Amino acid sequence: MLGLATFFSSILLGSMLFFASIVAPSIFKSLEDDEALKFTRYVFPKYYLWGIALSALATVLALAARSYTCILLSIIFLGFVYGRQILIPKMTSxxxxxxxxxxxxxxxxxxxxxxxxxxxxxxxxxxxxxIVVATQILHLHQP
Structure with missing residues (x-):
């Protein structure tokens, strides 16, 4: 179970890095201001929903594995929920x-x-x- 939690954590981290380093900068470099605003208002809620889904799945798997990582994953999950449900509407307004x-x-x-x-x-x-590094280090040191 912990291996799957780490796997989904890795996917989420990769997604976030890709979005922050490739997608977001490309939006503002390639689109006019009005179009960039329209696109970001469309894509950001989906980005946060993706984060909610993956972090929730990883949290449940880590909890089932009785891993301390479920605490960190819960924080990550709550950050996505806060971002999508509270922060994005405030930012839009x-x-x-x-x-x-x-x-x-x-x-x-x-x-x-x-x-x-x-x-x-x-x-x-x-x-x-x-989470990813710690679980890999712990995994390497298990007999």
Whole structure:
């Protein structure tokens, strides 16, 4: 069970790295602002749903294996739920407000929410890396 939890954690980490390093930058380099905004509003909820599904599956498998990693995976899962259900709607609203008003205060609010999403995402990736590396090290040292 722990092997499967690690496998799904690895898939999630790879997905997140691909999205952060290839997909997101490509959106803003290849699309006009209006189209990039429309595309991100379409794809980000799906990205978070993918994270919810994989982290939930990995958490359940780690729990079944009675592994400490279920705690870290639960944190990762909650980060995706928070991101999709709370943070993305707040960011969407803040971005719309900023675009409508073009004030420094609205821009600052959006930037602050975006920074929070980046910090959560980076933390999730770091935790996944810890999980994958730690379980591999432990596996190598088992008789």
């Amino acid at each position: 803040a971005k719309d407000q900023w675009l409508a008003s073009d004030t420094a205060q609205d821009k600052s609010r959006y930037k602050s929410l975006h920074k929070r999403s980046v910090i959560i995402n980076a933390t999730q990736m770091a935790l996944l890396l810890i």
